[in-house]
Amino acid sequence: MEELNIENSKIQMRRGVLEFCILQIISREEAYASDILMELKHANLIVVEGTLYPLLSRLKSAGLLKYTWQESEAGPPRKYYQLTEKGEEALSQLRTTWQDLNSSINSLLTPRTTTNEKNY
Amino acid sequence: MEELNIENSKIQMRRGVLEFCILQIISREEAYASDILMELKHANLIVVEGTLYPLLSRLKSAGLLKYTWQESEAGPPRKYYQLTEKGEEALSQLRTTWQDLNSSINSLLTPRTTTNEKNY
DNA sequence: AATACTACCTTGCGTTGCAAGGTAGTATAC
């Protein structure tokens, strides 16, 4: 059944920046899934395993990420992800997109000039 | 087939704020589909009819929008959308969500303080 | 009456998010 509510819209807004945030997190320091989940949670971006794992796989097969297996001090080994060169480039572009989006939205948040609209 | 590229991520980022932007546009002045499409395009948010019409319907059946039929000077009549009270409330919440999201992302863009690195 | 334009809407496919479920390595308790 079709279901749209305000929470849904909020969630969608956060989802939109998911890939951007994940790339950003990994770019700061290599990370494995639980690291990423924790950092996203601290940034108020709720994500679950069933979303993250497929997404990491997609980012890897798109050539933006690579990983190395590393032993854990307590528990099974972990896949630590790093950005590839292509991933760095993508992240850079996404930062620009993010800034552009900010400008766009700010322009929408500004009331229109009702007198003369030649600025279109 | 599964296809993820950088353009895709950019598009997704813009999609996330779609509902927010549409509500914002309508809140400034009642509008019909073509108005909205034009304004979104000016804000660099590419949207097509096949996306917008179902979305407007969802927003209406969620009680955030209402509309009135109005004659056009040249052409068939138009559905002019306005925000309901619930829609105003939703928009207000989305503005908050947007600001929170900004803070979150800015915190991710800032180098972590837990390490000694002072990059950039 | 034929064509063009505008406005509305639907269909069908592909992608994605996510709850739920599954496998396996490691450590701890008994």
Next chain:
DNA sequence: GTATACTACCTTGCAACGCAAGGTAGTATT
């Protein structure tokens, strides 16, 4: 040394959504 718990990996199945494409109808224009 085997049972239990914990952590880490991943997959399955369904529903929501975007969008290219196609469809209907009212209103000029030729």
